[in-house]
Amino acid sequence: MEKGKSSSKNKNKPTSSSAITLEQFVSTMAPLIDLEKDAEISVSMNSAETRSLDSAQKKGSTILNLKCVDIQTGLMGKMLLEFQSNKGDILPPHKFGTHDVVVLKPNKADLGCPALGQGVVYRLKDSSITVAFDDVPEEGLNNPLRLEKLANEVTYRRMKDTLIQLSKGVLKGPASDLVRVLFGERPPTMSKKDVSFTPSNRNLDHSQKDAVSRALSSKDVFLLHGPPGTGKTTTVVEIILQEVKRGSKILACAASNIAVDNIVERLVPHRVKLVRLGHPARMLPQVLDSALDAQVLRGDNSSLANDIRKEMKALNGKLLKAKDRNAKKDIRRELKSLSREERKRQQLAVTDVIKNADVVLTTLTGVLTKKLDGLSFDVVVIDEAAQALEIACWIALLKGSRCILAGDHLQLPPTIQSVEAEKKGLGKTLFERLADLYGYEIMSMLTVQYRMHELIMNWSSGELYENKIEAHSSVASHLLYHLEDVKISPSTEKALLLIDTAGCDMEEKKDEEDSTLNEGEAEVAIAHAKRLVDSGVGASDIGLITPYAAQVVFLKRLKSNVDKLKEMEISTVDGFQGREKEAIIISMVRSNSKKEVGFLSDRRRMNVAVTRARRQCCLVCDTETVSGDEFLKGLIEYFEEHGEYLSASEYVNE
Numbered sequence: 273m274e275k276g277k278s279s280s281k282n283k284n285k286p287t288s289s290s291a292i293t294l295e296q297f298v299s300t301m302a303p304l305i306d307l308e309k310d311a312e313i314s315v316s317m318n319s320a321e322t323r324s325l326d327s328a329q330k331k332g333s334t335i336l337n338l339k340c341v342d343i344q345t346g347l348m349g350k351m352l353l354e355f356q357s358n359k360g361d362i363l364p365p366h367k368f369g370t371h372d373v374v375v376l377k378p379n380k381a382d383l384g385c386p387a388l389g390q391g392v393v394y395r396l397k398d399s400s401i402t403v404a405f406d407d408v409p410e411e412g413l414n415n416p417l418r419l420e421k422l423a424n425e426v427t428y429r430r431m432k433d434t435l436i437q438l439s440k441g442v443l444k445g446p447a448s449d450l451v452r453v454l455f456g457e458r459p460p461t462m463s464k465k466d467v468s469f470t471p472s473n474r475n476l477d478h479s480q481k482d483a484v485s486r487a488l489s490s491k492d493v494f495l496l497h498g499p500p501g502t503g504k505t506t507t508v509v510e511i512i513l514q515e516v517k518r519g520s521k522i523l524a525c526a527a528s529n530i531a532v533d534n535i536v537e538r539l540v541p542h543r544v545k546l547v548r549l550g551h552p553a554r555m556l557p558q559v560l561d562s563a564l565d566a567q568v569l570r571g572d573n574s575s576l577a578n579d580i581r582k583e584m585k586a587l588n589g590k591l592l593k594a595k596d597r598n599a600k601k602d603i604r605r606e607l608k609s610l611s612r613e614e615r616k617r618q619q620l621a622v623t624d625v626i627k628n629a630d631v632v633l634t635t636l637t638g639v640l641t642k643k644l645d646g647l648s649f650d651v652v653v654i655d656e657a658a659q660a661l662e663i664a665c666w667i668a669l670l671k672g673s674r675c676i677l678a679g680d681h682l683q684l685p686p687t688i689q690s691v692e693a694e695k696k697g698l699g700k701t702l703f704e705r706l707a708d709l710y711g712y713e714i715m716s717m718l719t720v721q722y723r724m725h726e727l728i729m730n731w732s733s734g735e736l737y738e739n740k741i742e743a744h745s746s747v748a749s750h751l752l753y754h755l756e757d758v759k760i761s762p763s764t765e766k767a768l769l770l771i772d773t774a775g776c777d778m779e780e781k782k783d784e785e786d787s788t789l790n791e792g793e794a795e796v797a798i799a800h801a802k803r804l805v806d807s808g809v810g811a812s813d814i815g816l817i818t819p820y821a822a823q824v825v826f827l828k829r830l831k832s833n834v835d836k837l838k839e840m841e842i843s844t845v846d847g848f849q850g851r852e853k854e855a856i857i858i859s860m861v862r863s864n865s866k867k868e869v870g871f872l873s874d875r876r877r878m879n880v881a882v883t884r885a886r887r888q889c890c891l892v893c894d895t896e897t898v899s900g901d902e903f904l905k906g907l908i909e910y911f912e913e914h915g916e917y918l919s920a921s922e923y924v925n926e
């Protein structure tokens with residue numbers, strides 16, 4: 273925000289890094305996309321460096337020794353196969369994520385052996401992984417199996433294609449004026465009068481209403497800045513509904529499938545004509561009804577295509593029986609024409625659905641489907657824009673003449689695998705660049721938050737949002753013991769807790785992959801979670817988060833021995849962005865005599881960590897080590913002043 277503010281004072285004098293020209297952008301990004309692709313391939317099974325199965329499992333790109341425990345039909349004919357480890361409860365540490373493309377192979381088969389099937393990860397739990405396949409593999413399911421993760425090269429190809437398009441043809445497309453504004457060649461414009469509207473959601477607060485009105489006034493670009501818990505998606509949905517009322521055709525996107533589905537779910541009750549494009553295995557079950565495939569099946573053209581297929585089947589039967597050459601020739605001719613008709617009907621079914629929809633929703637990379645070729649939109653809305661690569665945003669932006677980007681550049685940016693690409697600026701988002709370039713001229717910030725106790729919020733608001741955020745009265749003073757069935761106890765009566773491991777002999781260490789973990793601290797964090805559950809807090813209402821992947825693995829191992837914590841989620845901070853829990857425990861891990869804190873010092877990461885909590889945020893850390901960093905020192909002092917301080921020694925041996 274500070275950046276946005278300062279640039280708003282000298283409106284059209286952008287800072288050097290944000291005032292990049294289109295040509296500079298294209299020439300900088302092309303090699304960075306290649307670097308990132310290479311980095312992704314090197315952690316996947318397509319990598320030439322993967323020489324043995326053991327090394328692949330260590331890298332997390334394969335999971336060995338699996339058994340298939342369940343097969344179900346779902347998702348429009350896709351087959352859902354669930355796998356568990358042959359060796360025990362918990363899957364070994366891995367780098368698989370939902371929606372990754374994977375192949376299934378016999379456990380011991382050679383690295384290059386053909387796959388039994390290729391699918392998409394549908395669901396991931398600590399102890400199982402479910403994959404959606406087009407068909408059930410014909411054999412081999414009764415023997416030990418392995419899953420291999422493939423690099424998603426298609427995404428990179430799509431980004432490269434977009435760069436090429438940006439570098440040449442766009443000056444004539446729907447986005448021709450928008451491109452000039454977003455690269456600082458032309459100033460953005462807003463209509464002179466405030467646009468008034470009747471909100472569909474009567475609960476909108478003043479900052480949300482103001483943001484909707486300004487979004488509707490914008491003629492080219494608008495940024496909706498949504499700090500944690502301030503109802504960014506609620507506001508995005510209102511903007512879309514108002515644009516539909518105005519008769520606009522809207523393309524609504526986000527970097528992740530889940531964020532797209534969130535919007536779909538909230539639009540459906542308003543009976544908006546919409547369609548969700550994408551692979552059904554990547555969608556939430558509750559939005560499948562809005563999927564393109566489902567709507568195509570329901571359409572007239574689709575049933576006509578079905579009738580034609582039936583006719584073709586009958587003709588094929590006739591063809592087999594026919595003896596006369598001329599009769600055979602006639603049947604073949606008829607079959608050919610029916611097949612042409614069937615294909616045409618299928619395509620018409622797809623275009624009908626898309627043309628009839630007021631809102632088309634898909635992920636950013638999903639926009640490059642042939643189904644949207646030649647189509648343009650009045651407005652492109654991108655949610656989670658501060659978590660998307662700029663080049664991914666351009667895939668969607670080239671389809672429209674106006675855009676509305678929603679996000680928070682003070683939370684974590686997109687994850688970049690290549691250290692070099694990150695250093696050279698691949699992770700700088702369009703949202704951040706535009707906030708720098710034009711500031712409040714094109715941006716509104718939401719200022720009422722609906723998640724956190726005000727003590728949890730105040731630290732983040734003061735450090736990152738110029739103290740502009742206020743807590744809504746429904747959450748401002750809510751505590752864990754106000755929840756039904758939760759007892760008042762020392763563990764549940766405070767919004768902020770600091771458990772200090774300093775002097776308790778709990779040093780950090782490195783795992784084989786060079787990620788840091790802290791076993792003593794992990795035990796303390798688990799002990800606090802147990803105390804919460806003993807006071808009546810539901811385990812599923814607790815989130816245990818940490819910046820380090822190795823600590824996640826260790827914590828999960830500890831958790832597997834504690835039955836009452838089964839439903840508690842454990843994740844990296846980065847993986848928990850966008851989520852919330854009643855109680856959050858943060859294990860900060862670093863404890864060393866050099867006071868090294870590594871990437872803990874990124875204020876955006878701690879901002880995300882602390883603001884996941886609704887009623888209690890508990891920091892477990894070595895205050896001696898982390899206070900070596902000025903920013904973290906401020907965090908510790910804030911917790912000491914406004915919360916309860918405890919020594920980790922009180923939790924040892926629990």
Ligand SMILES: Nc1ncnc2c1ncn2[C@@H]1O[C@H](COP(=O)(O)OP(=O)(O)OP(=O)(O)O)[C@@H](O)[C@H]1O
Pocket residue numbers: 475476477480498499500501502503504505506507722723850851
């Ligand atoms: N004006 C409002 N009045 C009451 N509750 C609201 C209002 N706006 C948002 N909320 C509530 O706040 C919560 C967060 O809203 P929403 O999901 O829109 O936020 P978000 O900005 O997408 O989330 P995040 O802050 O994690 O990015 C939801 O439970 C929502 O119902």
